[in-house]
Amino acid sequence: MLDPVLAQLLADSALQADRLARRHALQPADRDDVFQEIALDGWRRLKGYQSGRGEIEPFLGVVTLNQARKIEMRFRRRYRAREVSLDAPVGDDEVGADLKLADSLSEDDGLQALLGNVVDGHARFELTLDLSRALARLPSEMRRLCACLAHETPGIARRACGLSSTGMYRRIEELRLHFRSFGLDTS
Numbered sequence: 001m002l003d004p005v006l007a008q009l010l011a012d013s014a015l016q017a018d019r020l021a022r023r024h025a026l027q028p029a030d031r032d033d034v035f036q037e038i039a040l041d042g043w044r045r046l047k048g049y050q051s052g053r054g055e056i057e058p059f060l061g062v063v064t065l066n067q068a069r070k071i072e073m074r075f076r077r078r079y080r081a082r083e084v085s086l087d088a089p090v091g092d093d094e095v096g097a098d099l100k101l102a103d104s105l106s107e108d109d110g111l112q113a114l115l116g117n118v119v120d121g122h123a124r125f126e127l128t129l130d131l132s133r134a135l136a137r138l139p140s141e142m143r144r145l146c147a148c149l150a151h152e153t154p155g156i157a158r159r160a161c162g163l164s165s166t167g168m169y170r171r172i173e174e175l176r177l178h179f180r181s182f183g184l185d186t187s
Contacts, residue, residue: 014035
């Protein structure tokens with residue numbers, strides 16, 4: 001018979017693995033890998049459990065949820081950074097079988113089109129308007145930080161704006177929230 005703590009860990013791990021499998025349409029073998037990764041992380045963290053701080057079940061739930069979130073972030077990064085080949089065929093039908101992705105992109109569209117972003121002139125103009133509105137509402141020190149980040153590395157921008165490392169991360173989070181409030185995705 002299984003130890004109740006181990007049974008709880010396996011149940012929580014299976015729950016999180018099933019959630020990820022549904023969300024990302026994982027194959028059964030990939031779902032099993034996710035389950036094993038979550039369960040192993042939970043097993044390793046069991047030695048950090050302190051009974052004086054609470055019950056074991058919520059502890060295991062938080063540990064497995066955090067590991068599942070890390071895995072999901074990894075899936076999302078992979079999806080965003082998917083490889084694109086200019087030699088990939090554009091159409092599956094007989095008509096577009098010879099058409100390659102490189103043939104369908106103009107030089108003016110550039111990298112944005114290659115990565116699957118909108119290259120429509122109207123959408124680009126609306127994005128520019130939204131961005132200018134968001135920038136106009138920023139305080140001057142935040143605008144200065146944006147200007148520094150546009151042309152410099154974060155370390156150089158941090159020093160140029162006289163911020164500590166923690167202050168820099170706080171400002172960047174404030175910028176993300178500000179731009180999201182104007183409908184601009186920053187992820």
